[in-house]
Amino acid sequence: MADTRAGRAAAVLSAPLIVIPALIVTGVFLYGVPYLGLAADLVPWHATWILALPLAGAVLALYGGRPGRLRAGLLVLAALTLAGTLVIIARMSAALDRAGAGLGPLDAFTVGTEPAAVPDAVVGYSSYQGAPLLLSVYRPAGARPGRAAPVLVYLHGGGWIAGSHADRAADLRWFADRGWLTVSVGYTLSTPARHLWNVTQGQIGCALAWVARHAREYGGDPARLSMTGDSAGGNLAINAAYMAATGRSPSSCGGRVPRVAAVSALYPVADPAGFFDNGDPVRGPDARLMAAAYTGGSPRRFPERYRAIASATYLSREAPPTLLIVGGSDRLVPPEGAYRLAGEARRLGVNAELVRVPYAGHGFDAPPDGMGRKAYRRLTAAWLRDHGQAP
Numbered sequence: 001m002a003d004t005r006a007g008r009a010a011a012v013l014s015a016p017l018i019v020i021p022a023l024i025v026t027g028v029f030l031y032g033v034p035y036l037g038l039a040a041d042l043v044p045w046h047a048t049w050i051l052a053l054p055l056a057g058a059v060l061a062l063y064g065g066r067p068g069r070l071r072a073g074l075l076v077l078a079a080l081t082l083a084g085t086l087v088i089i090a091r092m093s094a095a096l097d098r099a100g101a102g103l104g105p106l107d108a109f110t111v112g113t114e115p116a117a118v119p120d121a122v123v124g125y126s127s128y129q130g131a132p133l134l135l136s137v138y139r140p141a142g143a144r145p146g147r148a149a150p151v152l153v154y155l156h157g158g159g160w161i162a163g164s165h166a167d168r169a170a171d172l173r174w175f176a177d178r179g180w181l182t183v184s185v186g187y188t189l190s191t192p193a194r195h196l197w198n199v200t201q202g203q204i205g206c207a208l209a210w211v212a213r214h215a216r217e218y219g220g221d222p223a224r225l226s227m228t229g230d231s232a233g234g235n236l237a238i239n240a241a242y243m244a245a246t247g248r249s250p251s252s253c254g255g256r257v258p259r260v261a262a263v264s265a266l267y268p269v270a271d272p273a274g275f276f277d278n279g280d281p282v283r284g285p286d287a288r289l290m291a292a293a294y295t296g297g298s299p300r301r302f303p304e305r306y307r308a309i310a311s312a313t314y315l316s317r318e319a320p321p322t323l324l325i326v327g328g329s330d331r332l333v334p335p336e337g338a339y340r341l342a343g344e345a346r347r348l349g350v351n352a353e354l355v356r357v358p359y360a361g362h363g364f365d366a367p368p369d370g371m372g373r374k375a376y377r378r379l380t381a382a383w384l385r386d387h388g389q390a391p
Helices: 005-029 036-041 043-062 069-098 169-177 200-218 232-245 272-276 284-295 303-309 336-347 371-386
Strands: 121-128 131-138 149-155 181-185 220-230 262-266 322-327 352-357
Touching: 005 036, 005 043, 005 069, 036 043, 043 069, 069 352, 069 371, 121 200, 131 169, 131 200, 149 169, 149 200, 149 232, 169 181, 169 371, 181 200, 200 220, 200 232, 220 232, 232 262, 262 371, 272 284, 272 303, 272 336, 284 303, 322 336, 322 371, 336 352, 352 371
Parallel strands: 149 181, 149 220, 220 262, 262 322, 322 352
Antiparallel strands: 121 131, 131 181
């Protein structure tokens, strides 16, 4: 039977439902191709639609009779898109499951939003040029009499130029509900005119000294301290933990900076010079803007500044156990910096574990109730428990 007019119209209408997801899936596999590779950032947010739209398009393309060339081509493309999507999801979930996250392919599909979380206290721990430095405190649930909870300090991302202590409130509440006293630290943000590469780490040390003095007031044990952070916050968390291990952690307000028992970092800027040199035509300019705002310029102009903020600078045999969770297709923070740091740490005998999530871009953990968010929480919690930080 020849195509009906309605059938041809249905085929035309089905085209965008199939072609757009096909381009996204192709971009994930070809993440090294400029612009097209940005599709890796879309999968965590839109996995449900990337599967549903080609299915709907295939049904629509079949409407109205025997497939013609256009509809046959669309059906083949829809089938390839569905198969590619399933391969991506299966490989991501398998990598996370091998790492111990206990996840399956169905965890890639978000089912809703999380309720808003608020801290139990917001405290000023110091100030900078007259502006208060704040941190948020989330009290541990299920505290037992006579036993203080371990403390988890979080440092937010944002390229050193954005973010606040209010970030990731849902994650911090999740850890608190499972028995950790969680503390989110705010720090002064850099700008194109204010480069705080030699200030920020001292503020983190000041916050850690505050935790050492006040954790027990909120039900925590400062002697059982761990750290976590994402992106630029991952850089700060690793550096603080490594400096504290050798007694070199600066504090802008004095006081004793406690040792850190374990650290978990999510797509950290382990190599700021490599971050600045990001050659991606879309995300590279963002990386250079952030790194230049923090340091004042390029690695060629200020090599000593980049050495001062590189995580490998502070790596030693005394460094605490380190978990690095990175997206294999991160186009903002090149994952090679984390790969090198993990390798160098292992050569020194440091307990370092690298979890590489294939096809995942920067912020793959962002969707609420998604695979990346669950993986970050579960892997971090397991890492802390395995290294003496169990509630």
